[in-house]
Amino acid sequence: MMEPTPQPSTSFSSDAVRQGIVIRLYRPSDAAAIRQIAFETADRGQSMTHMLDDRELIADVLVDYYRRYEPETLWVAESEDRVVGYLTGSLKSGQYRQRMAWNILPAAAGQAVARGLLWQRQSWRLARAGVDTWWRGGLGRDVDLKRYPAHLHINIKEGFRSQRLGHALVERFMAQAAGAGLRGVHAGVREDNVGACGFFKRMGFTALTRHPVVLPTRDSYQLHYTIIYGKTLI
Numbered sequence: 566m567m568e569p570t571p572q573p574s575t576s577f578s579s580d581a582v583r584q585g586i587v588i589r590l591y592r593p594s595d596a597a598a599i600r601q602i603a604f605e606t607a608d609r610g611q612s613m614t615h616m617l618d619d620r621e622l623i624a625d626v627l628v629d630y631y632r633r634y635e636p637e638t639l640w641v642a643e644s645e646d647r648v649v650g651y652l653t654g655s656l657k658s659g660q661y662r663q664r665m666a667w668n669i670l671p672a673a674a675g676q677a678v679a680r681g682l683l684w685q686r687q688s689w690r691l692a693r694a695g696v697d698t699w700w701r702g703g704l705g706r707d708v709d710l711k712r713y714p715a716h717l718h719i720n721i722k723e724g725f726r727s728q729r730l731g732h733a734l735v736e737r738f739m740a741q742a743a744g745a746g747l748r749g750v751h752a753g754v755r756e757d758n759v760g761a762c763g764f765f766k767r768m769g770f771t772a773l774t775r776h777p778v779v780l781p782t783r784d785s786y787q788l789h790y791t792i793i794y795g796k797t798l799i
């Protein structure tokens with residue numbers, strides 16, 4: 566996969582949150598660290614290996630769009646030269662949907678199949694849960710992208726949470742979105758991720774809508790909900 570060229574820094578690109586922590590823009594050399602954090606935190610801050618044990622697939626789906634197509638809005642938190650958290654942001658959620666559907670997901674799935682994905686019972690169970698989610702209307706596209714054209718995902722490594730890294734990363738991205746003249750930002754959070762819901766509310770987001778999402782358990786399936794939070798900028 567082609568790596569993006571390093572982006573010019575903005576006035577926010579390197580800025581101490583507290584001693585030893587730096588918030589800066591993504592560099593191609595951060596890719597492995599970000600992919601590792603994505604894998605470790607995919608299920609409400611924990612690993613999702615109980616649902617899918619293909620770390621490459623998880624990282625490809627969660628991170629690759631942002632580092633390939635919008636690296637200029639991918640922020641990292643660094644402690645002692647180690648990436649300990651990131652915010653993947655998009656100022657172009659319409660483009661994100663297109664690229665995910667036509668580029669990222671087909672490529673990630675193709676590579677996973679070549680690694681033997683189709684032989685794993687777990688992947689069939691996850692696929693069935695995906696179909697069930699779709700059937701219940703859970704792949705809803707009802708976020709108003711004119712009102713909330715930007716979106717973000719954020720993950721901080723365990724051991725570095727509750728130290729205002731999340732706050733600092735979100736502030737950087739919100740400033741970028743406002744600077745680009747966008748009207749609002751949205752983010753999806755599982756309803757049972759009580760901590761992250763509390764964080765987004767504290768950051769001034771309000772709940773816009775709620776979608777069903779079906780996930781496999783060890784021997785069954787469970788219905789959850791994703792809340793879409795939004796924050797207006799102008």
Ligand SMILES: CC(C)(COP(=O)(O)OP(=O)(O)OC[C@H]1O[C@@H](n2cnc3c(N)ncnc32)[C@H](O)[C@@H]1OP(=O)(O)O)[C@@H](O)C(=O)NCCC(=O)NCCS
Nearest residue numbers: 610719720721726727728729730731732760761763764767
């Ligand atoms: C959710 C997450 C991004 C928050 O980042 P963080 O660095 O831990 O949060 P911060 O220390 O910056 O907190 C910022 C504010 O949110 C509040 N907040 C943070 N976690 C909270 C929680 N669990 N409940 C209520 N409020 C919370 C803080 O009290 C703080 O408020 P203050 O400004 O009054 O002090 C981080 O904990 C995380 O990565 N969790 C696991 C992965 C995850 O769930 N990601 C979100 C999925 S979309």
